[in-house]
Amino acid sequence: MSRLLLMIITLCLVLAASKLEARTIDIELQGDNGKVLGNQEKFPDGKEGDWKPYKMFKRVFLYLRSSDPFLSPPYNIVVEGGLPYFLDAYPLGGGPNHLAIYIDFASGYTEVPRDDYRGRTYNIIVSVSESASDEVTKVFPYTIEDLSPSVTTNKLTVAKAEHLYESESLSAVGGEAPYSWSASGLPSGLRIETDGAGKAFIAGTPDPASYVDSPYQVTLRVEDSSVGNPENFHEVTLPLHVIDPLELDTTELPDAWPGEKYSTELTASGGTAPYAWSLASTLPDGLEFVQRGDAAWLEGAIAEDFSSGTYPVELTISDSGMIHQELTSTLALYVREPEPVILTGNLPLAYVGFPYSVELRAGGVAPFTWEVRGLPAGLNVEVNPSSGATSIAGVPETAGAYVITLTVSDSQDPPAQSMTKVALIVTDDNPEDSNRVAMLTTYLPEAAASERYSATALRASGGSGAYLWTASGLPAGLQLSGSGNAWFITGTIEDTPAVYDVLLTVADATDPENASAATFKLLVQDSADEAPQQSGEPFTNNSALLAGAAAAGCSLGATHDSATLLALLILVLSVFLAVKATFAGHETMGEKV
Template sequence: MPGIEDVGTYDVPVEVAGSGTTANNVARQVLTLSVEPPPITITVSELPDGYPNRDYSAPLSATGGSGQHTWSLNNSELPDGLELNRASDGSWSIVGMPEKSASRLAPYAVTLLATDVMFPSVTATITLSLWIVPDLSILTTNIPSGVSGTPYDTTLQSFGGIAPYTYAATNLPPGLSVFADAGGVWHIGGVLPLDVAGSYDVTLTATDSDSLAQTDIMRLMLMVNEPETPSIAVITTYLSPVTNGESYAPFMFEASGGTAPYTWSAAGLPAGLTLYSNGLLAGTVEADAGEYTITVQVRDSSATPLVATANYLLIVTAGSTAAVTGDDSTPASSAGLSSALVGAAAAGCSMSGSDDGLMMLAVLIFLASMTALRVRAARHAGARVSSNTGRNTA
């Protein structure tokens, strides 16, 4: 089989003689034989997430062609702070430190072009998603009411930044504190003493694990009621993030107190989501990526209805860009030769000519004389090829 050093174009003279002895029984033709380089296959299928102000490295890899490739961006851009880099050993990576301004709720669609060093016409492309993780945001925007003289517990949730998170709170009612359980889940909990009824303006602070720590602050109103005081409260504490174009997992809002059944309504929902009167939140999000403030109201069934409201932060992220590859290195085909070149076609050979029988004979001549052709092929190819080695810089 021809190797990479045999890539080139060859003129193959062919002569076919008939059974007679006259000159008219001899047919001569020069056929063109092309040995094509193998196509490039990009082997990197995903890019790791990046974080603002933290070092980033994503090795790039491909096979095929001469084994030596250059990389470039194809009608796309990298997040601020990142660039394509060629190391001294010839390996390529996306490296740098994403700037804080590069974080967002949608991935970057990065289209990469791999080009063969020896055969510039042999290329391949791929489009990959690159996430720069958004800033830390506290998702817990509502906490349930408590009753003096009883236990109290609610969990805390955040999004973005670098997990795990830690929390602190000020102006909690007596008996309550912020703590992490054995599983790393954070709570506001404890036992509310008697005679602490009232409203408490709680300031909750979340901090992520980045060496350059991010913080987010949320003000929460915690109501502590006297025992036996008629009241109603929304006890759902947060809404999970959702990706646009995807269905929101059916979710039931919860309330406590008052007289069931409850009637629910909402304002500020992103397009595609519906809050039904029974408290079911469902639908397929059609809105753009972003942060949406939603106000939810619940009303009970008592003669003089009790009403409670709660505000929530719903984060909508953009969907990832699926890896899309393109191979621009497919060689031109030759008509009438597919049945004759069973072995040679697999090696990247093609021939052109006007006589199928002559082509078949030329293939036999070519395979028989490959040893001699290798010297000529090296001259056509320009140089011997040395394989490159990739380095993982992650």
């Protein structure tokens, strides 16, 4: 008996264990995953291929299964979290070992706001249990797809009046491509355009009058290519601002020269004042960037030893408008080589009927181009075709006192110019009968700072042949020395590179009142490489050389003040009158001083 009871108990335990091992619960998903099917359950045209899904959700079935043959419904089912507010989950009945639920519209919803659900994924949590000890939970992702088109462009680029509009492509999703686009509320001058690839964009140039303080309200409409779809379009309204563009009015900077004062104004327009200016680049030494009011200035003086070249000036201007504008622009500042220096400071006395030739000299960026005005009849400007040297040459025909204007242009791009005035006396005197001292030196060669100056001979004619020379304005380190008819400027320049005005006077050693004077430009550069010595005879006047006749001359530099100019003119006139007094009865023709 006891053995039989023991066997019954053992059998019950085995069966119980077998039943417990078989009681497992599983959850699996069947059916489509949230496809939008539309608001009707039939094919409008009777053709399956033409039917398009639009607004309703297809039911999603979750089948709950268990392999426990002894476990039968109902289960305890919980669907929680994640569902959009217009959907709900409904349990269905089931047979042995399974139970089903489905997802459909919640009660009262017949329209679905697409912008609330389009393209989103929700997590649906399903829990199944027969008791608290055997609960099974699974999470199912549920993605809602919208098959009607939707505009995804959510911002329009700011437009600038009278400027080509820089538009990005308009974008949409859903529906059936290709799309067609339209817009209303665009400012005058803008329109919708499409390209061959099916992309659309806003194009054009806003009219000048399109600039207003408040934005335009632009409605964009996209339609897809579906057939029979009452919801095949979507519209959005976006603000489009048209602004008065901030622009830099200054487009070029004037050239600058080392050592010279520089000042130029930079201006802007458009946008909303006040403006803020800033400089991002480094200016040449000696220049400053300052702002005064709504304008900026470049001013100062570039260092004399600063290298020539083109330097970038990078500017940033910003305005104070609600729609902030900032403009960056780079202008070119050309620091030029110094202007050419006219070295010719004296035109020796010329004689009517006798050949005359003086080569014009300048320092700077060679080769040079000369313009000469005020020459008397018979004298012309000649250019040597092989050397390029320019001379005043010919046979003067008319006596007189003339003021000759010399203008030289160098080879910079664009060329720089310098101008000076030099006196020229033309006499109808006989060279053999004149004993007047005349200065034949026409220029002083260029020099190099800290280097020895090549001995420069000073030349004169007339008088006794023995002369007394004096010089003022020589740079430190140079001195004038000599005797008789041999006088030189020598030494090593100790001064800084610059242009020095040197006044030379030559007088007869036996008659100091028999004299001639002229002012010369002496160009002192940084190094010998930049200061080549010019060679060649500066002046040829056969009659003066052969006969030792009297001559006189002086220069009138363009930089002299009016008092100095008047004094030099008086000197020229007095010399001319002294010469003419010997030959009374002759008439002086030409430009009189």
